[in-house]
Amino acid sequence: MKAKEWLIERALLLMALSAVTSLALIAIFVLAQGLPIMLREGLGSFLLGHRWAPTKHAFGILPMMVGSTCVTLGALALGGPLGVACSVFLAEVAPRRVADVVRPAIQLLAGIPSVVFGFVGITVLVPLIRNHIGGPGLSVLAAAIILGVMILPTVISISQDAIEAVPRTYKEAALALGCTPWQAITRVILPAARPGITAALVLGMGRAIGETMAVIMVIGNAVKIPHSLLDPARTLTGSIAMEMGYASGEHREALFATGVVLFVFIMVLNTIVNLRLGRRREAS
Amino acid sequence: MRPALGRDIPLSGVVLAAACVLTSLLGAGCRGGEGGGLTLAGSTSVQPIAELLGEHYMATHRGSVINVQGGGSSAGIQAALSGAADIGMSSRNLKPEETGLQATVMARDAIVLVVNRDNPVRALTTEQVRGIFSGRTRAWAEVGGTGRRLTFITREEGSGTRGAFEDLVMKKEEISSDAIVEDSTGAARAIVESDPQAIAYISFGMVTPGIVPLTLDGVTPSAEAVHSGRYHLARPFLLLTRGAPSGPAAAFIEYVLSPEAQALVTQEGYVQARPAGSGR
């Protein structure tokens, strides 16, 4: 009997290690494919090289790094405030009935496949930008808007959890002192929820930088550092997705190297969030 | 709220169910194996006509299975070399370093420059096109059009269409990094259809009513112009095999070169392959 229990526990432990093992496998394989070329070309010239022309042996990913950064920051600028506002709405302002409808609706937004967002982007948003603002329409702006919408569910749900985790006594005390509910929110609750909201934004950022399909469809994929919001650009993810189908040899290694950069960046982001969230969980 | 003591998770039941599903998946595989199946992979320009010919082939040769995939000409060449595909499709000539493959010309196709219906420009010279795609020409006004913004669209680097375009038009000049890059003809076409300032190059057989093919160096693109050689922006559609084609691959290629298949080729807007032995 005891032996059976011991065996079961060991089996479960093995299962439990599956996530960590998968992560390790991913890291190993992607690094194994991508690291050699990064070392061969030199980390500096790979990360900061202006020119990406893999069939002509030019492997600089700076245009994509800038593209990804611009698009992500744009997404945060649009989706961040809107998301936090919605979460405040759901946590503090909305009547119970309304919140019960709105919250699942926002989660629905999370379920819509990214390619559908991309499609709506290219059929509706891109012509809109082209005709009413300027440029070819395929632009950093279009990608930022689409991504802003796509990160809303992440930002909203995590921010909402953070706001709801603030002890009610804080709010009650503020109200008792004569604050309007809005003052209570801005001066007491939001500052108290700040670590959680920051985590929400950071995770939203992670989602934005990792998004591929929707971005390819609306950003124009020009291998050039964008000089304005209306310029087309290319992201790290877009580069991989567009060229993986036919890349071979050095070119394929370079794409994996791009993947390594992405992977490292996301891991760093996630680690930071986990450490901060973990600390907060222990504190409360 | 009574705890459900004594209610066993039918673990054995779950395992049994999983086994059933897996077995049926595998069993289904045993029934209709992939034997006799032919895989073609490569150029997205060749893909539509290859698909069509495949459908006709399957209709007349019961029991055969033809799988057509895209990926681009470079991918097709890779796939043929590695054996991942039985036949590779390419819409450009092989490069000198791409050895070990036998190429069969199945059709010829023109590459045309296309613009939006609202664009007044209807003709360009090769030199002008080169100027546009290299980024030297910065506005439509410079080539007889209106408006400033000139948005030019290119295919991705692995595309055979792009390869042929670079060989025949760009020569040694590089396509500017300002170019919008799209990985499919459809995407390039869709942009031109909705943007009056856009220009792209696509396969002649994929022109749709919403866009206008330009006259190049005074020659209007047509099957006849390509066949006679007057329209010089043409490239072969190649079916590639590792060594001489054999078995199902040979049968399919033989079908593709037959008069009825070539009639379909013409019908779809491409140009017939020159008869064998007439020289390239």
Next chain:
Amino acid sequence: MRRVNPEVTHRAASVGLWLSAGLALAVLAYIIGLVLVRGLPAVTPHFLLASPERMGRAGGIFPTIVGTLFVTTVALLVATPLGVGTAIYLTEYARIGRLAAVIRFGAECLAGVPSIIFGLFGFIFFVITLQLGWSVLSGGLTLAVMVLPTIMRTAEEAIKAVPASYREVSYSMGATTWQTVTRVVVPAALPGIVTGIVLAVGRSVGETAATLFTAGASLRLPTSLLSPTRTMAVHFYILAREGLSETHAYGTAAVLVVLILAINTLANWLMLRFRAKTQ
């Protein structure tokens, strides 16, 4: 300088907040509305049951529906035991301590990996190294790794929510940990676990980048685990990109959206039932 009356700010802010929520909902409604209005007319029984013709310009999407089903099934068959097993381990055997922290950290990081990286990994590991080729199996295994954190997280929440009293009664009757788990805890947590599975299904169905590079893009009906296949999401992407047929693209999107709507509603209903049960 005259200070603005805080009451006025409060009202203005309230309006602003309602508008924000309204905006988010409006965007959602617009997207779903657009897809359904333009897509549902194309969704006929023929569309659902016929094979694609001329690369998807005509005919139906049946092979992609089957492909999606096969790939998702494989993903679930692999990820569910692993996810639930992990959850059981974390709650019943090793709740705290470094090992648990490492496991949870691994899961959180895995959850943040972009889908294109899964595509890259799946391609180099399953398709090339393990020589499974573009297949249902490669796609399913890749998706399994992708949805593992989702199932793990929800299963853990569900199992943690089972009242301690249940376990105490079981132990007091002499049951072992494993017996308690299988006969008491998991049955009680089942709705929550199933919710996690349903969420995982939703995620797999909508996934494109990971499946494109692992399951392939073949339009033939998949007949075995090693057949290449095209999922609905990939088919929609290809149709939309290639501009092959706008009606068919919208039609595929409509099927996808309706499916996701159904899955989400199911998940929400299950979660409500689960909460009601444990209260």
